[in-house]
Amino acid sequence: KNEVEQSPQNLTAQEGEFITINCSYSVGISALHWLQQHPGGGIVSLFMLSSGKKKHGRLIATINIQEKHSSLHITASHPRDSAVYICAVTGGGSNYKLTFGKGTLLTVNP
Amino acid sequence: DAGVTQSPTHLIKTRGQQVTLRCSPKSGHDTVSWYQQALGQGPQFIFQYYEEEERQRGNFPDRFSGHQFPNYSSELNVNALLLGDSALYLCASSQGSGYGYTFGSGTRLTVV
Numbered sequence: 001k002n003e004v005e006q007s008p009q010n011l012t013a014q015e016g017e018f019i020t021i022n023c024s025y026s027v028g029i030s031a032l033h034w035l036q037q038h039p040g041g042g043i044v045s046l047f048m049l050s051s052g053k054k055k056h057g058r059l060i061a062t063i064n065i066q067e068k069h070s071s072l073h074i075t076a077s078h079p080r081d082s083a084v085y086i087c088a089v090t091g092g093g094s095n096y097k098l099t100f101g102k103g104t105l106l107t108v109n110p
Numbered sequence: 111d112a113g114v115t116q117s118p119t120h121l122i123k124t125r126g127q128q129v130t131l132r133c134s135p136k137s138g139h140d141t142v143s144w145y146q147q148a149l150g151q152g153p154q155f156i157f158q159y160y161e162e163e164e165r166q167r168g169n170f171p172d173r174f175s176g177h178q179f180p181n182y183s184s185e186l187n188v189n190a191l192l193l194g195d196s197a198l199y200l201c202a203s204s205q206g207s208g209y210g211y212t213f214g215s216g217t218r219l220t221v222v
Contacts, residue, residue, distance in 0.1 A: 033210070033211070040218075041215060042200065042214055042216050043200060043202075043213040094166070095166070096141075096143075096166050097143065098143070098145070098155065098211065099155070102151070
């Protein structure tokens with residue numbers, strides 16, 4: 001079992017829809033990251049969370065530490081939101097690496 | 111303010127050759143991590159450099175080595191290239207640990 005699980009793997013939506021991507025993890029963490037990757041491209045950091053909720057524009061990220069679960073929401077989705085969304089965690093203590101989920105491929109159709 | 115710069119962007123090498131990839135971190139960042147991303151997969155941690163030393167290493171063979179310079183830039187070296195080393199190599203910089211990461215656009219390595 002992977003340490004970081006994402007669902008769904010693929011998601012197709014119509015423009016304007018509300019989107020939710022889920023992430024569960026099985027290890028202790030110091031922080032959880034939501035990242036965006038366009039096909040063939042580099043990775044952009046969207047959020048880093050250790051508790052609660054963060055909002056940036058149409059993007060909202062939440063985390064529940066007790067349940068080891070995080071969600072990324074996109075309101076009023078747009079075709080330019082089409083990308084792979086990746087959940088990654090940073091372990092605590094001397095574990096500095098990012099452990100990545102497999103990603104969710106989001107396609108927003110006009 | 112420049113972000114993370116990686117060079118080259120694309121590279122084609124032959125099996126058995128050696129390759130060096132380069133990364134300049136974001137201004138103010140002192141920590142550099144390297145990741146390998148095979149096609150259709152999530153990135154895998156190779157190693158992290160801090161204060162010119164390898165602080166943590168992932169499950170990669172000794173053919174993968176690195177270096178960090180006093181200006182915090184870093185190199186990833188891969189010896190005796192295999193076809194399976196074909197991947198996107200990503201560099202991420204941060205300010206110490208416990209802070210957010212900034213990623214470069216990656217180097218696409220193809221081994222033929």
